[in-house]
Amino acid sequence: MKRISLIHLKAGRKGKVIEILGGANMRNKLMHMGVFEGKEIAKLSHIGLRGPVVIKSGRSILALGHGVAEKVILEQE
Amino acid sequence: MIKKIYLIGNPNVGKSVVFSRLTGVQVMSSNYPGTTVEFIKGYLSIGDEEIEIVDLPGTYSLDPTSSAEEVAVSLLKEYAKDEIVVINILDSTNLERNLLLTLQLIEKGFPTIVCLNMCDDAVHRGVHIDIRKLEDILRIPVISTCAVTGTGIKLLVERMREAKPISRGGLSNEERWKEIGRIIGEVQRLEHRHHTLRETLEDASVRPLTGLAMAAVIIYASFKVVRFIGELIISRVTDPVFFNLVQPSLEKMTFHWQQQGFWFHLLIGDLINGKIDFKQSLGVLTTAPYIEFGMVLPYVISFYFILSLLEDIGYLPRLAILLDNLMHRLGLHGFAIIPVLLGFGCNVPGILATRSLESKRERFIAATIISIGVPCVPLQAMIFGLLGKFGGFYVAGVYAALLLIVLILGFILNRAIPGYSPEFLLEIPPYRFPPIVTLAKKLYFRIKGFLIEAVPIVMGGVLLINTLIYFRLFDLITSISAPVIHNLFGLPKEAVVALVIGFIRKDVAVGMLMPLGLSVKQLFIGATLLAISFPCIATFVVIWKELGFKALVKASLIMIGISIIVGSMLNFVILR
Numbered sequence: 001m002k003r004i005s006l007i008h009l010k011a012g013r014k015g016k017v018i019e020i021l022g023g024a025n026m027r028n029k030l031m032h033m034g035v036f037e038g039k040e041i042a043k044l045s046h047i048g049l050r051g052p053v054v055i056k057s058g059r060s061i062l063a064l065g066h067g068v069a070e071k072v073i074l075e076q077e
Numbered sequence: 078m079i080k081k082i083y084l085i086g087n088p089n090v091g092k093s094v095v096f097s098r099l100t101g102v103q104v105m106s107s108n109y110p111g112t113t114v115e116f117i118k119g120y121l122s123i124g125d126e127e128i129e130i131v132d133l134p135g136t137y138s139l140d141p142t143s144s145a146e147e148v149a150v151s152l153l154k155e156y157a158k159d160e161i162v163v164i165n166i167l168d169s170t171n172l173e174r175n176l177l178l179t180l181q182l183i184e185k186g187f188p189t190i191v192c193l194n195m196c197d198d199a200v201h202r203g204v205h206i207d208i209r210k211l212e213d214i215l216r217i218p219v220i221s222t223c224a225v226t227g228t229g230i231k232l233l234v235e236r237m238r239e240a241k242p243i244s245r246g247g248l249s250n251e252e253r254w255k256e257i258g259r260i261i262g263e264v265q266r267l268e269h270r271h272h273t274l275r276e277t278l279e280d281a282s283v284r285p286l287t288g289l290a291m292a293a294v295i296i297y298a299s300f301k302v303v304r305f306i307g308e309l310i311i312s313r314v315t316d317p318v319f320f321n322l323v324q325p326s327l328e329k330m331t332f333h334w335q336q337q338g339f340w341f342h343l344l345i346g347d348l349i350n351g352k353i354d355f356k357q358s359l360g361v362l363t364t365a366p367y368i369e370f371g372m373v374l375p376y377v378i379s380f381y382f383i384l385s386l387l388e389d390i391g392y393l394p395r396l397a398i399l400l401d402n403l404m405h406r407l408g409l410h411g412f413a414i415i416p417v418l419l420g421f422g423c424n425v426p427g428i429l430a431t432r433s434l435e436s437k438r439e440r441f442i443a444a445t446i447i448s449i450g451v452p453c454v455p456l457q458a459m460i461f462g463l464l465g466k467f468g469g470f471y472v473a474g475v476y477a478a479l480l481l482i483v484l485i486l487g488f489i490l491n492r493a494i495p496g497y498s499p500e501f502l503l504e505i506p507p508y509r510f511p512p513i514v515t516l517a518k519k520l521y522f523r524i525k526g527f528l529i530e531a532v533p534i535v536m537g538g539v540l541l542i543n544t545l546i547y548f549r550l551f552d553l554i555t556s557i558s559a560p561v562i563h564n565l566f567g568l569p570k571e572a573v574v575a576l577v578i579g580f581i582r583k584d585v586a587v588g589m590l591m592p593l594g595l596s597v598k599q600l601f602i603g604a605t606l607l608a609i610s611f612p613c614i615a616t617f618v619v620i621w622k623e624l625g626f627k628a629l630v631k632a633s634l635i636m637i638g639i640s641i642i643v644g645s646m647l648n649f650v651i652l653r
Contacts (some may be wrong), residue, residue: 011284025142029502031250032137034174039254045284051402052411052501054283059171059204063283063398065410065501 006043006053006064006072014042015074022071034058035072079162081129082121082237083153085182086166087175088135089506091194093117094224095166096132099234103522104132107388116152123234137174138250139181143435153187162240163187164233169199169206169221170507172265176257177250183217184247188240191219192233197226198509203268211264216243225515275508282395283505292399295392299383306379307458315371319355327353327362343543347592356462357592365539368459368588369532374524376458380422381523382516389511389519393418394503401501407487408442408494409434410501420447422454423527424616428623437624438496442487444620445632448612449639450483452583455531459587460604467597478605478647482639530615531582538581542574542589551577566606566644568599579607581614602647610640 009015017039020027027036035041035057044054044061046069053069055062064072084092084099093106100119117132133149141147153163165182167175172193182189193199193206212219218239222229248256281287327345331353334341345353346360353360355367387393393415401411413434420427424447431443452460452475464471491498545551551574559570566572571593579586590603611617611633621629 026500026502028140029137029142032140032142032177033502033504034177034254036251036254044280045288047285047288047398047402049402050405051285052398054398054505058173060174061279061283061505061507063394063401063411063501063503063505065401067500068502 002076004074004076006055006069006074007046007066009043009074009076011043011045013076014040015076016040017072018075019073020071021073022068026068026071030068030072033062034060035062041074078160079123079126079128079237080156080160081131082162082164084130084132084164084166085149085153085178086135086194087137087168087178088504090135090166090168090175091224092132092135092166095164095192095194095222095230095233096130098224098227098230100130103518106519107385107393116148121234123237136178138178139185144432158186158188158242161188162237163189164192164237165189166192166194169193169196170202170204172204172206173257173261176260177253179215180245180248180253180256183215183243183245186242186244188242189217190233190237190240191215191217192229193219193221194224196221196228197223198507202507203270205266205268207264207266211260214260214263216245217241225512279508282392283398285399288395288399292396295387299387303376303379303383304461306382307376310375310378311371315375319367319371323366324353324355339547342547343540346543356588359539359543359589359592361536361539361543364588365536365585368584369535372462373455373458373531373584374527376461377422377454377527378520378524380454381520381527384418384422385516385519385523386511389509389516391506391508394505397501397503398505405498406491407446407484408491408496408498409439409487410498412501412503413439413443416443417447417451420451420453421457422523423530424448424451424453424612425530425619427451428616428619431623435499436496438494439499441624441628441632442490442494444624444628445490445635446483446487448616448620448632449486449609449636450479452479452608455582455584456587456608459584460608463587463590463600463604464597467600471597471601474601475605475608478643479608482609482643486635486639531584534582534615535585538578538585541581542578542585546574561641565641565648566602567648568603569593569595572599572603575603576606576610579613580611580617583607583613602644605647606640606644609636609643611636 003018017035017037019037020030039057041055041057044056046053050066052063052065055064084096086092093104096119097104099121102119104117116134119130120127121130131152133152136146136149139150141150163182165179179191208219208221218236220229220233220236222233224230282291331345344360344362346358346363349357353363355363358364397411397414400414404411404413416427416430419430427447428444431440434440434443460475461472554577555570555573558573562568562573563570572590575586575589578589586607587604590600595603620632
């Protein structure tokens with residue numbers, strides 16, 4: 001089990017969210033969209049040069065800005 | 078006694094479509110989150126009662142995290158809970174995410190009725206929901222609907238009165254998600270499907286390489302199709318009407334008009350070689366309708382057709398992801414591309430759409446960029462009409478100049494205005510293929526809007542200009558500004574009239590350049606200046622209303638500065 005940030009997860013891989021760094025507002029926003037500690041998500045793609053990360057959480061496709069993605073810490077299988 | 082009905086739901090679940098179905102009021106809907114930025118009211122008749130119904134901006138939860146969500150939540154508190162009904166609209170294809178809000182509504186004691194929308198799409202995607210079971214678990218009415226076709230709407234209205242508050246203990250969000258997981262396990266069955274072409278395209282459009290390639294193809298194709306349809310309408314419909322029908326009848330009228338006095342000047346304008354020239358006569362009955370209907374309207378139709386198609390398919394949020402990088406350099410984030418694209422139709426809805434951006438700083442940057450560097454369809458149509466005959470090189474040149482101005486301006490504004498660019502967090506909708514009726518309705522709605530806004534101002538504007546010219550009232554402005562216009566920008570002093578008119582409407586202003594017999598360089602400078610200088614009065618007012626007087630003054634000073642710099646640079650350096 002490795003703990004890595006969402007930006008370091010390879011596209012196409014899955015991971016379980018174990019921690020969301022950052023302020024209450026960002027945590028809340030992610031929580032409302034269904035991304036919270038314990039949730040399993042899959043990374044679909046990552047636009048280079050500090051671009052957004054696209055993930056699949058449940059049936060939703062979400063785009064997270066690079067700064068947000070950095071703060072989502074995952075446990076990779 | 079129900080006093081008010083609220084429509085609430087996550088962004089992009091089709092609330093506005095349900096609202097249109099219930100009230101018959103046509104409202105704008107698209108396939109991306111945040112089309113509705115303010116609440117919209119209408120009326121629904123149940124029996125012989127007329128009840129006010131409010132379409133709230135999309136929200137993921139009752140603990141608001143953005144200003145649009147705050148609006149939604151504060152409105153729910155206007156009436157006592159037993160006087161309202163809340164219709165909670167859910168996207169059947171994504172039940173899990175939508176249920177958080179539903180649980181919150183029930184826990185807070187709102188009389189709620191659940192509307193499982195997009196049921197047809199769910200079936201297509203192999204999502205099966207047991208509605209009876211969901212009703213049993215939630216203990217409130219659940220109705221499956223497809224608002225685009227109208228399925229289930231009647232049942233929704235019939236069962237409205239069954240919405241009753243029920244008691245359910247308050248949970249934390251973590252506990253709610255657990256509960257939702259349990260509910261989903263019981264009511265939802267997913268059919269295993271192979272990747273469809275639609276899903277392959279959905280994935281490809283958010284990957285860096287395939288995404289950029291698709292974006293390039295889509296933007297290029299859109300541009301080509303807009304031009305093709307626009308030119309088709311002009312050559313097959315509007316030009317024949319103007320040249321074979323309007324011109325002969327107007328000319329017949331002028332033969333009987335002995336005295337070419339004030340009214341002749343006002344209505345017909347100048348005769349060119351004894352004939353009416355729609356591009357040069359400048360009369361209320363000649364050039365004004367030709368500009369609006371013969372040059373601008375065809376492109377308005379073709380532009381909004383393509384834009385509406387891209388909107389409803391759900392492509393725009395994907396473009397937002399790809400451009401997020403670039404937009405960050407300008408102090409915005411990717412989502413700002415949507416107001417910018419709307420601005421290409423008309424700056425006013427573009428600036429209104431900046432409401433979906435988070436901070437005041439972002440809104441100011443976006444609005445300034447839109448009003449300076451984003452030419453609206455009428456202006457673009459006229460630039461094509463004016464410069465197109467000298468070759469695509471010059472037309473492309475205007476776009477290149479504007480793009481460069483936007484990039485430099487955004488870069489500077491991002492550095493100069495204290496603050497930060499907020500982070501991007503956006504839900505990407507699946508591709509959906511809108512029924513042609515929906516698309517046609519939206520197009521009709523937008524074109525009607527354009528005609529109502531544009532035609533009176535264009536007619537009135539030309540009337541006013543002609544009166545001023547007739548009584549030589551422009552001479553003063555012309556002679557005062559001649560040094561700037563002539564020495565700095567290399568334009569004849571008559572061009573100042575066009576620049577002043579640009580404040581009323583851009584298309585008429587470019588039209589004013591037509592009879593001046595300008596060289597291609599002068600036309601290029603004139604068209605570019607008209608694009609970047611003061612926005613038309615409607616845009617002016619909307620910036621004032623949306624961002625306040627101070628922002629308007631700041632934006633205006635920036636515009637004047639840029640106009641002078643760009644105008645003289647073009648004249649002295651680039652186009653020598």
